[in-house]
Amino acid sequence: MGESVFKGTEIVGTSDTSFSHAIEVAVARARQSLRNLSWFVVKEQRGGLQQGRLEYQVTLAVFFKLEPGEQPDANGD
Amino acid sequence: MGESVFKGTEIVGTSDTSFSHAIEVAVARARQSLRNLSWFVVKEQRGGLQQGRLEYQVTLAVFFKLEPGEQPDANGD
Amino acid sequence: MGESVFKGTEIVGTSDTSFSHAIEVAVARARQSLRNLSWFVVKEQRGGLQQGRLEYQVTLAVFFKLEPGEQPDANGD
Amino acid sequence: MGESVFKGTEIVGTSDTSFSHAIEVAVARARQSLRNLSWFVVKEQRGGLQQGRLEYQVTLAVFFKLEPGEQPDANGD
Amino acid sequence: MGESVFKGTEIVGTSDTSFSHAIEVAVARARQSLRNLSWFVVKEQRGGLQQGRLEYQVTLAVFFKLEPGEQPDANGD
Amino acid sequence: MGESVFKGTEIVGTSDTSFSHAIEVAVARARQSLRNLSWFVVKEQRGGLQQGRLEYQVTLAVFFKLEPGEQPDANGD
Amino acid sequence: MGESVFKGTEIVGTSDTSFSHAIEVAVARARQSLRNLSWFVVKEQRGGLQQGRLEYQVTLAVFFKLEPGEQPDANGD
Amino acid sequence: MGESVFKGTEIVGTSDTSFSHAIEVAVARARQSLRNLSWFVVKEQRGGLQQGRLEYQVTLAVFFKLEPGEQPDANGD
Amino acid sequence: MGESVFKGTEIVGTSDTSFSHAIEVAVARARQSLRNLSWFVVKEQRGGLQQGRLEYQVTLAVFFKLEPGEQPDANGD
Amino acid sequence: MGESVFKGTEIVGTSDTSFSHAIEVAVARARQSLRNLSWFVVKEQRGGLQQGRLEYQVTLAVFFKLEPGEQPDANGD
Amino acid sequence: MGESVFKGTEIVGTSDTSFSHAIEVAVARARQSLRNLSWFVVKEQRGGLQQGRLEYQVTLAVFFKLEPGEQPDANGD
Amino acid sequence: MGESVFKGTEIVGTSDTSFSHAIEVAVARARQSLRNLSWFVVKEQRGGLQQGRLEYQVTLAVFFKLEPGEQPDANGD
Structure with missing residues (x-):
């Protein structure tokens, strides 16, 4: 369905x-992950410098499919 | 309190x-869920067409109350 | 690295x-939490009144570092 | 005019x-209202659960036409 | 003060x-208004055409100073 | 209900x-106010300096419950 | 591919x-349309009143797949 | 209707x-246009300088009414 | 000019x-396109997984220059 | 280049x-400025009233071209 | 003026x-600063943890009045 | 500290x-720069075409650490 x-x-x-x-x-x-990653969205792109080294940082929202009966906050989530 | x-x-x-x-x-x-759902906010309403069938998709932010001492990322969350 | x-x-x-x-x-x-909290961002500041008592509510996005091999949705997350 | x-x-x-x-x-x-409602915009859709009962909440911005000479903050508004 | x-x-x-x-x-x-307008912010600029006539519409947020003791929703506001 | x-x-x-x-x-x-304040949301935090004195300014959206039959723009609102 | x-x-x-x-x-x-509608996103929900009649208005961004070689602004688009 | x-x-x-x-x-x-322009919204106001000459640039979203049966992407749109 | x-x-x-x-x-x-592409803006970066294959999706707003007399919705646009 | x-x-x-x-x-x-102003974007339009006089205030983001070798925060910027 | x-x-x-x-x-x-700070706006509130110590970080947009003739990018700004 | x-x-x-x-x-x-670049955030990604050549343009907010006593608008900034 x-x-x-x-x-x-x-x-x-x-x-x-x-x-x-x-x-x-x-x-x-x-x-x-054991679950299937379905899609993601880029939320933010930042960079940081620590001890002269440049680090690229990307925030993603990732979406997984829940199995029937599986709960979005099972096991302490 | x-x-x-x-x-x-x-x-x-x-x-x-x-x-x-x-x-x-x-x-x-x-x-x-075993936890109590407290409130939710509608974030996005999208639709998709696959093989001619229309699918409505709604993204919600849902909020659960944590018990005292329960940690927001317990059990791998 | x-x-x-x-x-x-x-x-x-x-x-x-x-x-x-x-x-x-x-x-x-x-x-x-057992994991290391790394940073957080204030998302929203709201207040509610229930039976004449004022409650301050702050929504934070908090970020934890995952260990190598640890999965973002392990254990039902 | x-x-x-x-x-x-x-x-x-x-x-x-x-x-x-x-x-x-x-x-x-x-x-x-005695005034004429002219248009409205849906601003937010949220839901709340209280004692197991789900409540749908919609925030609207509603717009009324002011009569000539009527002031936007008359009578304490 | x-x-x-x-x-x-x-x-x-x-x-x-x-x-x-x-x-x-x-x-x-x-x-x-009897109250003092203190400042305003332009929120939106739209236009409408009705019977071939163009109408410019600007939404402003306007701010008035409340007198001491005056209530933000007095008299039905 | x-x-x-x-x-x-x-x-x-x-x-x-x-x-x-x-x-x-x-x-x-x-x-x-005679009405019941139900909740509020912090919208903006600004500061101003006038004659060397710092003034903190916070914009809130505050929400009151309307009584049955009470109109959102009664009495000139 | x-x-x-x-x-x-x-x-x-x-x-x-x-x-x-x-x-x-x-x-x-x-x-x-002759083209295949692929997905859509709800952008805005507004309402208007004209001669006492309420009209619901929904703005959608709709997305169609272009055929290979078809140009996004062909034929005056 | x-x-x-x-x-x-x-x-x-x-x-x-x-x-x-x-x-x-x-x-x-x-x-x-042959179609009826119904309304527009100002989206952005920018300026550019080229060879010392200032150019004002305004982005508008303009909305036209489709005739019954007319398709939003007819003729390559 | x-x-x-x-x-x-x-x-x-x-x-x-x-x-x-x-x-x-x-x-x-x-x-x-026959028209001149003038500039574009990146609006969204998303990814989708279908049958284990990752697809990168980028939404752009692209802008073309209209010739004098050319209409923004000519030919069904 | x-x-x-x-x-x-x-x-x-x-x-x-x-x-x-x-x-x-x-x-x-x-x-x-000695530097070349290249473009600007209108960010906000506000108004203020002081002693009954209306003041229009527009916030612009303005962009200047840096010469080769010139640093974005030279001389205390 | x-x-x-x-x-x-x-x-x-x-x-x-x-x-x-x-x-x-x-x-x-x-x-x-030698210039007069006129007003500021709170843009973001974040926190970081480094070696178990919590650091509060607030981003402000601060606005200074320019003297007549003073240029917004004088001296390398 | x-x-x-x-x-x-x-x-x-x-x-x-x-x-x-x-x-x-x-x-x-x-x-x-003589100052230490600490972090940056990607704000916008645009492209422009001039004489058939595509130019990629990225707007960054970059953040430098001020030395103790150094003023954010020193030297005309």
Whole structure:
């Protein structure tokens, strides 16, 4: 049927190479999950300098599909 | 007294009937949780067409009350 | 190197004293977590009156560092 | 002539049925006014749970036409 | 002392000449008030065509100073 | 059942002490009203300097419950 | 392969029944197009009163898939 | 009946005189259309300097009424 | 002199390589147009997963210069 | 080659005549600079009343081109 | 005359005590300037944890009055 | 102690290669400064076409740490 429920979570990936690498880092981690990553949205792109080293930081909202009966805050979420 | 902590989570409910049904789908899933759903905010209303079928998608921010001592990211959250 | 992943969660702290106390309540709860709280952003400041008593409510987005291999939605998150 | 002045006011309608009923509740109250309701804009859709009962809440900005000479803050407004 | 309270109200002024005339129409009406208009902010500029005639519409948030003891919703506001 | 209507109004409280005092000034004035203040939202925090004195200014949207039959723009509102 | 281009257009559907009917009116018109409607986003919900009749107005951003070689502004677009 | 559909398009008018002239330039062009311009919204006001000459640029969202049966993306739109 | 009119259109380019490739895909299509592409603005960056394949999606607002006398909605636009 | 750097600064121009005069006041001051003003964006339009006199205030973000080797915060900026 | 020009600058004040102290830190620094600080706006409130110590960070837009003839980007600004 | 002050400045970097190169151009210029660049935020990504050549333009807010006693608008800033 047409009824499904997805859960969104914000994650921030960092890289000292580029914003696109930071996105790949975050998406790769999200895809290691047991659940299916369905889509994501880029929310913010920032950079930080620590001890002269530039770090790229990208905030993503990532969305996973919940299984039927699975609860959005199960197990302490 | 007066001190409590709530945790927010984004969920997306879908329906092939209407936006109000998609909201009911999402809220019903959130209410199955062991925690008490306290309030929610409608964030976005979108629609998608796949193989000629229209799907209504509503993104909600839902908020649950944390019990005293319960941690917002317990159990891997 | 340089690659890390953080997870964000929205929490709401309340207090019947002040907004700054409501922030402290929320941050204190977040710091009880086993994970390291890394930073937070104030999202909204609201107040509610119930039975003549004023309650300050602050919504924060809080960000925790994920350990290598830890998944953003592990254990039902 | 082409010169007229309208006044806007925010109202929140609630319903335990649906968002569309909450909008009707708010618009019906606004239309009881002696002034002419001219248009409205939906600003926010939220829901609350109190004692297990779901309440739909819709914030509208409603706009009334002021008569010539009528002041936007007459009588304590 | 440094404690004062202002009340804001949204008004829309229209003109068939220009946006600046529509602003003057709205401000002039606000200044007819017995209270002191303190400041305003331009919120939106729109236009409408009705029977081939162009109407400029400007939404302003206008702010009045409340006298000590005066209530923001006195007399039905 | 379940149907109520609230009215929102923007107010600005000022203080030469702090933002939290400016909020208290605005809320105290709103609570002097005959109507019940239900909730408020902080919209903006600004400061002004006049003759070397710092003034804190906080804009709040405050919401009052309308009695059944009471109109959102009664008495010139 | 993974390269495609979609074109977005804003449309406003109106109804004197409800917002959900206004959405259906707009989506139905968009689906009469020769191109494939792919998804849409609700941008704004407003209402207008003309001669005592309430009209619901919904602004949608609708997105169509462009065929390979088809140009986003072909034929005067 | 209450069912109609409007189509929105963004246009930018420029002038070396003023923002109000740039708006007139854009609206005049939109009104040359065979379709009826119904309303517009000012989205952005920018200026550019090229070879020492100042150019005022105003972005408008303009809305036209579609005839019954007319499609929002007919003829390559 | 100084008076010109531009038309904006939203397009979404996709790629299974990267966001920058998705932008190139969209811009390349826009440049195939008979009209001159003048500038564009990145509006949103999203990603989707379908059958395990990651798709990058970028929404651009692209602006074309209209020739004198050319109408923003000519030929069904 | 295609690499250049611009610096943005916010300025507020005021006038007791009109918003367009306030913009001219701000732009004129920016153009007195030794650097080349490249473009500006209107950020906010407000008005203030002091001793019964209306003052128009426009906030602009103005952008200057930096010479090669010139630093965005040279000389205390 | 009614013509003046102000310059805005973003500053971030930090404190390990509270947000209000961080605001005082930033405003105190701004007031040490030779120019007159005229007003400020709170833009963002964040917190960071470094080595277990909580740091409050407040971003302010501060506005100074320019003297007649003074240029917004004099001396490298 | 925990008290420090940072100053933010908007800069725009351009490149005819890509957005990531435009960011590098802007960050490199900011790092040539005598002050320490602390962090930056991507604000806008635009593109322009001039004589058939595509130029990528990225607006960054960059933040520098002020030394104790250093003033945010020293030397004409």
